[in-house]
Amino acid sequence: MIEKRKKRKKIFYVPGMISLVLIPLFCFYHFYKIDAFKVYGSVDFSVSNKEDFEKYKVRDLRKYKAFNFNDTRLNEEHKLKELRFYARNLVGKFDTINGAKIYFGPNTDYDTFICVVNIMNEEKMPTYALFSNTMYAFAHAKPKPDKRRIFVCGTTEASIRNSRLMEEESQKNKLQIFQKSFLKQQWLIILGYLGIVLINIFALVKFNKNKNYNQK
DSSP: OOOOOOOOOOOOOHHHHHHHHHHHHHHHHHHHHTTTTOOOOOOOOOBOOHHHHHHTTGGGSSEEEEEEOOOTTSOHHHHHHHHHHHHHHHHHTTOSSEEEEEEOOTTOOHHHHHHHHHHHHHTTOSEEEEETTEEEEEOOOOOOOOTTOOOOOSOHHHHHHHHHHHHHHHHHHHHHHHHHHHHHHTHHHHHHHHHHHHHHHHHHHHHHHHHHHHHO
16 A cells, blocks of 8 residues: 655755855955956056156256165155145146256065056056166146137146046046946846845745744
């Protein structure tokens, strides 16, 4: 005689549902904290040769203010801020007398060197050149007004500020493009994850209803 197999109750593991939802969220949060979605870029940088450096007498073109980034005892962040304000002042005033002389050495961090290059680019320094372990940076004279122009809108300070805002807006647009591209590439995985979550939610709700009904 064949015994009839008893119908067993379905087992729902509630903690597994919690893990299914929370673990991916924690992973996204972790990736966000470590800048996993950060967009990296590059800048063009060239080193001047000895002939050009001596030909244009770069060492004697300006009265240079020295910035030493080889001494690890000093606060690098403070010196970088000082360099930024000094470079901004040179460019804003079209200073043709003063300049910046920036020393690097074996104790200089690579990040510090990149920060200095970024400062030169962000502050629109017209000329900066690295020779040996020293970078020379200086501004140019104010350009002569073009008589063919009839109307000029805004001051120099406003133009510099607007250029900086446009650059920041451009960086934001690049980040948004990257995020949209990432979502387009991973949409199937995200859709699958949401589908699994919804199925488990519906199954959990149904299980609770059946459980309450059976208890009654």
